[in-house]
Amino acid sequence: MGAQVVRDFQKKYPVMVRGKGVYLYDQAGREYLDAVGGISVVCIGHGVPEVVDAMRQQAEKVAFVHGGSFANEAAIALCEELATWSPAGMPHVLLLSGGSEATETAMKLAHQYHLERGKEGKYRIISRWISYHGNTIGALSMSGRTAWRREFMPYLQNFPKIQPPYCYRCPYGKTYPGCGIACADDLERTITLEGAESIAAFIAEPVIGTSAAGVTPPPEYYPRIREICDKHDILFIADEVITGVGRTGKKFAIEHWNVIPDMITTAKALSSGYAPLAAVILHDKVFNVIAKGSGHMTQGFTYSGHPLCSAVGLAVLKYIKEHKLVENAARIGKLLLDRLGELKRYPIVGDVRGTGLILGVEFVADQASKRPLPPEAGVTRRIVSAMYDQGVMVVPGMGGMIDGVAGDHIQISPPYVFSEANVDQLVKALENAIQIVMRDVTRS
Amino acid sequence: MELDGTMKQAVVGWDLSRVVFRDLERDYPVVERGEGIYLYDTKGRKYIDGSGGSSVVTSIGHGNKRVAGAMAEQAGTIAFSPAHCFANKPHIELCNMIAAIAPPGMQHSFLLSGGSEATENAMKFARQYEYERNNRGKFTIIGRWQGFHGNTFGSMTASGITYRRRYYGPMMGHAVKIPPCYCYRCDFGLTYGQCNLECARALRKAIRQEGSENVLAFIAEPVVGAALGAVPAVPEYFPLIRDICDEQDVLFIADEVMTGFGRTGANFGVDHWRVVPDIIATAKGISGGYTPLAAVILRDKIMDVLREKHSNFRGGHTYCANPLSARVGIEVLSIIHEQKLIDNSRRMGERLLGGLRTLLEHPTVGDVRGKGLMAGVEFVRNKQTKAPFPVEYKFGKRLFEEAFARGLVVFAGSGTVDGVEGDHILLAPPFIINETQVDDLVRILSEAIGAVERGLPSDLRG
Numbered sequence: 001m002g003a004q005v006v007r008d009f010q011k012k013y014p015v016m017v018r019g020k021g022v023y024l025y026d027q028a029g030r031e032y033l034d035a036v037g038g039i040s041v042v043c044i045g046h047g048v049p050e051v052v053d054a055m056r057q058q059a060e061k062v063a064f065v066h067g068g069s070f071a072n073e074a075a076i077a078l079c080e081e082l083a084t085w086s087p088a089g090m091p092h093v094l095l096l097s098g099g100s101e102a103t104e105t106a107m108k109l110a111h112q113y114h115l116e117r118g119k120e121g122k123y124r125i126i127s128r129w130i131s132y133h134g135n136t137i138g139a140l141s142m143s144g145r146t147a148w149r150r151e152f153m154p155y156l157q158n159f160p161k162i163q164p165p166y167c168y169r170c171p172y173g174k175t176y177p178g179c180g181i182a183c184a185d186d187l188e189r190t191i192t193l194e195g196a197e198s199i200a201a202f203i204a205e206p207v208i209g210t211s212a213a214g215v216t217p218p219p220e221y222y223p224r225i226r227e228i229c230d231k232h233d234i235l236f237i238a239d240e241v242i243t244g245v246g247r248t249g250k251k252f253a254i255e256h257w258n259v260i261p262d263m264i265t266t267a268k269a270l271s272s273g274y275a276p277l278a279a280v281i282l283h284d285k286v287f288n289v290i291a292k293g294s295g296h297m298t299q300g301f302t303y304s305g306h307p308l309c310s311a312v313g314l315a316v317l318k319y320i321k322e323h324k325l326v327e328n329a330a331r332i333g334k335l336l337l338d339r340l341g342e343l344k345r346y347p348i349v350g351d352v353r354g355t356g357l358i359l360g361v362e363f364v365a366d367q368a369s370k371r372p373l374p375p376e377a378g379v380t381r382r383i384v385s386a387m388y389d390q391g392v393m394v395v396p397g398m399g400g401m402i403d404g405v406a407g408d409h410i411q412i413s414p415p416y417v418f419s420e421a422n423v424d425q426l427v428k429a430l431e432n433a434i435q436i437v438m439r440d441v442t443r444s
Numbered sequence: 445m446e447l448d449g450t451m452k453q454a455v456v457g458w459d460l461s462r463v464v465f466r467d468l469e470r471d472y473p474v475v476e477r478g479e480g481i482y483l484y485d486t487k488g489r490k491y492i493d494g495s496g497g498s499s500v501v502t503s504i505g506h507g508n509k510r511v512a513g514a515m516a517e518q519a520g521t522i523a524f525s526p527a528h529c530f531a532n533k534p535h536i537e538l539c540n541m542i543a544a545i546a547p548p549g550m551q552h553s554f555l556l557s558g559g560s561e562a563t564e565n566a567m568k569f570a571r572q573y574e575y576e577r578n579n580r581g582k583f584t585i586i587g588r589w590q591g592f593h594g595n596t597f598g599s600m601t602a603s604g605i606t607y608r609r610r611y612y613g614p615m616m617g618h619a620v621k622i623p624p625c626y627c628y629r630c631d632f633g634l635t636y637g638q639c640n641l642e643c644a645r646a647l648r649k650a651i652r653q654e655g656s657e658n659v660l661a662f663i664a665e666p667v668v669g670a671a672l673g674a675v676p677a678v679p680e681y682f683p684l685i686r687d688i689c690d691e692q693d694v695l696f697i698a699d700e701v702m703t704g705f706g707r708t709g710a711n712f713g714v715d716h717w718r719v720v721p722d723i724i725a726t727a728k729g730i731s732g733g734y735t736p737l738a739a740v741i742l743r744d745k746i747m748d749v750l751r752e753k754h755s756n757f758r759g760g761h762t763y764c765a766n767p768l769s770a771r772v773g774i775e776v777l778s779i780i781h782e783q784k785l786i787d788n789s790r791r792m793g794e795r796l797l798g799g800l801r802t803l804l805e806h807p808t809v810g811d812v813r814g815k816g817l818m819a820g821v822e823f824v825r826n827k828q829t830k831a832p833f834p835v836e837y838k839f840g841k842r843l844f845e846e847a848f849a850r851g852l853v854v855f856a857g858s859g860t861v862d863g864v865e866g867d868h869i870l871l872a873p874p875f876i877i878n879e880t881q882v883d884d885l886v887r888i889l890s891e892a893i894g895a896v897e898r899g900l901p902s903d904l905r906g
Contacts, residue, residue, distance in 0.1 A: 004553065055519050062475055065475045065493075068466060092464050098558075099762060101560070108612060136596035137596065154583040276558075303733075
C-alpha cells in the first residue's frame with residue numbers, strides 16, 4: 001500500500017475484495033457482517049444486480065454532462081422521484097455528490113434566501129454541540145465536533161452552538177418530561193443573545209449520527225424548534241445525510257416529529273454507496289424567493305446532477321420501494337433496539353438508544369452515576385476490535401460526546417435488508433465483546 | 445435505464461419543475477446519450493462537446509464501453525467499503541498508478557470525490573503538517589485573483605472569483621490574493637520580457653507583509669481555468685514561485701483539478717515548468733467524469749512528518765477511496781496510457797490553438813491562449829484599447845447560445861478583466877478528438893462569433 005494515504009497511519013488495513021447483501025469478504029476469504037452499512041451508507045446491501053445494470057446502461061449512454069448546459073433524463077427522473085419522498089411543500093431538489101456539499105449548499109441557500117428578501121445581515125448558522133455536518137470548512141464551522149475542529153480553528157466561522165437534546169446526560173441536569181425541553185429553549189436564548197438579525201438558519205440532525213449515535217430528542221423538541229425558528233425568521237435545516245431515505249423507519253426522520261423543515265440535506269442511503277450522491281430538498285418558501293428574485297444559483301459543483309450517479313440513486317429508491325425496505329428498517333430497528341436493551345444487564349452498558357436502523361450503545365464506568373470510562377482505557381476501540389475478531393463490523397462512535405473529550409460509544413447502522421438472524425449474530429458478537437472487554441479492563 | 449410507467453410519463457412530459465437548475469430562467473435541452481466527443485439530446489440534435497462535459501472533465505470521451513463494463517463489474521463486486529477498517533484493491537492500485545506519473549518525490553495519494561474536496565483537503569494536509577512541526581501560527585492561504593479553487597467555503601476563501609464570492613462575503617475566511625500571471629492584461633502595466641516578473645515577486649511581498657510565520661501555503665492553477673479562460677503562466681513564473689516559497693518556508697499547492705492527467709499535453713500542468721510542488725490537488729480528468737473522483741498528491745516530506753508524529757489525517761469524507769470510483773480511475777488512466785492520449789492532447793492542442801488564432805481576424809476576438817487541449821478566447825469591444833463589452837450585454841452568454849444552437853458546447857466565463865467586466869470562453873474537448881473534429885469545432889465557433897458580431901448594436905461596434 002506504499003502510495004496510498006490512509007486515515008490512520010498506524011493501522012494495518014485488511015484488503016476488502018467483495019460484498020454480497022449484508023456481508024463483506026476480504027482477500028483472505030474472511031466473512032464480515034456489515035452492521036454499519038459501510039458508514040451508515042449502504043442500505044439495500046452490497047452487490048445488487050439491479051443497480052449494477054442501471055449503472056452500466058447509464059455509463060454506456062452518457063455518464064457525465066455538466067449541469068451548466070444540459071439537463072439529463074436520469075437527474076430529472078431522480079428529482080421527480082425524490083420529490084414524492086419529501087415532506088409536503090418540499091418538491092424542489094438540487095443534486096450533489098456528498099454530505100458536505102449538501103450542507104454547505106444549504107448554508108449558502110439560507111443566506112441567499114435572506115439576502116434576496118433584503119436581509120443581508122442574516123448569514124450565521126446556529127447548530128448544536130455533539131453534532132456533525134461535514135468536513136469542508138463551512139460544514140465544519142457548523143459541526144460541534146471538538147476533535148475534528150482543533151487544528152483548523154483559524155479557518156472556522158464564528159457560528160453559535162447550542163446544547164444537544166441528549167437526555168441521558170442532560171446538559172441542564174434535568175429529567176424529561178419535567179425539563180420543559182430546556183435544550184430547545186436554548187435556541188431561543190441564543191438567538192436573542194446573538195441577535196436574530198445575524199442568524200440565517202438553525203441546522204440539526206433529527207437523530208444524532210456518529211457524534212452520539214442514535215440520540216433521539218423527545219416528541220416536543222422539533223415542534224418547539226420549528227416555532228422558535230418561525231418566530232425569529234430563521235430557516236430550519238434538517239441534516240438528514242445519515243437519517244434520510246428510510247434509515248429511521250420513515251422516509252425522512254423529521255416525519256417522526258410531524259415537522260416540516262425549510263431544507264433537507266440528504267446523502268448516504270440515497271445511493272446506498274454505489275456512487276457519490278447527495279441532495280438538498282427545498283421548501284416552496286425558499287425556492288420561490290430565489291426563483292422570483294435573482295433566479296440564479298451559484299451553489300453548483302462539477303458533478304451536480306451527474307447522470308450516472310442519478311441513475312444509481314433512482315435504481316436504489318426503486319429497490320427500496322419495491323422491497324418495502326423502509327418498513328423493514330422500522331421493524332428490524334425496533335427488534336434490534338429491544339435486543340440491545342437487554343445488554344444493560346452488563347454494568348458497562350450505560351445507554352442504548354436509536355430510531356429505526358441508526359442506533360448507539362454508550363459505555364460507562366458506573367451505571368448509577370453514569371461516570372465515563374477513562375479515555376486512555378480505550379473501551380470503544382476494544383469493543384469494536386473484539387467484534388471485528390468475530391467477523392462483525394460496527395463503527396467506533398466519536399469520542400468526546402460528553403464534553404468534547406470523554407465518552408465511549410459505538411454506532412450500529414446496518415443495511416435495511418438486515419434480517420432477524422443478522423440481529424442475533426450482531427447482538428451475540430457485542431455481548432461476547434462486552435464480556436472480553438470487561439475482563440481485560442478489570443484485569444489491567 | 446428503464447423507467448416505470450408513471451415516471452416515464454413524467455419524463456416524457458419534460459416536467460423539469462422538480463429539478464433545481466443553476467440558471468432558473470434558461471430552458472435546458474435534455475441530453476440523451478454521448479459517444480466519443482459528441483452529445484445527443486432527446487430531440488436527436490448532435491453537439492460537439494467542446495469543453496469536456498462543459499467544465500474540462502471528459503478526457504477519454506463519452507459512452508466508453510470498457511469503463512462502463514469495469515464500473516458494473518466493480519459495483520457487482522464491492523462498490524462501497526468501510527474505509528475506517530478496510531483497504532480495497534482498486535484504491536491501492538490507483539494510488540500506485542498516480543505515484544508512477546506524479547512529479548518526483550510525490551509518491552502519496554489521498555483519494556476524494558471532487559475538486560473542492562481536493563483543494564480543501566490539500567489545505568488541511570498543509571495545515572496539519574505545519575501544526576505538527578510546531579508552526580501553529582501558519583494558517584493564511586495566499587491565492588490569486590481570478591483563480592478558482594472550488595465552491596465550498598474553504599476553497600472559495602482561497603479563490604479570487606468575484607461573482608461566486610459576492611453573496612457570501614461575511615461567510616468567507618481570511619485569505620490574501622495576489623494578481624494573476626496574465627500578460628494580455630498585466631496588472632503592473634508591463635510587457636513580458638521587460639517586466640522582471642513582478643506578478644511572481646508580488647508573492648514574496650505578500651508573504652513578508654503578512655509575516656511568513658502566519659502564511660501556510662500559496663495555491664495556484666498552472667493554467668488558469670474557469671475564471672480567466674486557459675491562461676498559462678510564462679516559463680519563468682513557477683520556478684520563481686518555487687524559489688520564493690522555499691525561501692519563505694511557505695508550501696506550494698498546485699491546483700491541477702483541471703490540468704492534471706494529460707489535459708495540457710503533459711501528465712501534470714506543472715511538468716511544463718519542471719517544478720515540483722509540495723501538494724497537488726487534482727480531479728476531473730482522473731475519472732473522465734464517469735464518476736466523482738479526486739486526489740491530493742503529497743510530497744514525501746509531508747507524509748514523513750505526519751508519520752513521525754503519529755498524526756492521523758483529520759480530513760476526509762464518506763466517499764474517500766471508494767472502490768467504485770477508484771476502479772473507474774484505473775480504467776480511465778489505463779486508456780489514456782494505452783491509447784497515448786496525452787500525446788494526442790498535445791498534438792491536437794497545437795492544432796486547436798493554431799485554428800483559434802485564425803479567429804483573431806474577427807473584430808471582437810482580443811486574445812487566444814492555451815496549453816494542450818485547454819484553450820481560451822477572450823472577447824473585446826475594441827482591439828486596440830482592449831475595452832470589454834458592458835456587463836449587461838452578456839456577450840459570453842450570447843456567444844454560448846449561438847455556438848450551442850450550432851451544435852457546439854463551450855464554457856463561457858465573465859469577469860476576465862477585473863472580476864466584473866470581461867468575457868471569455870474555455871475550450872477543452874476530450875483527448876480523443878481528431879484533426880477533422882478540431883477543424884469542425886473552430887469553424888462552428890467562427891460562425892457563432894460572426895453571428896454575435898452581426899447582432900451587435902452600432903454603439904458596441906469597434
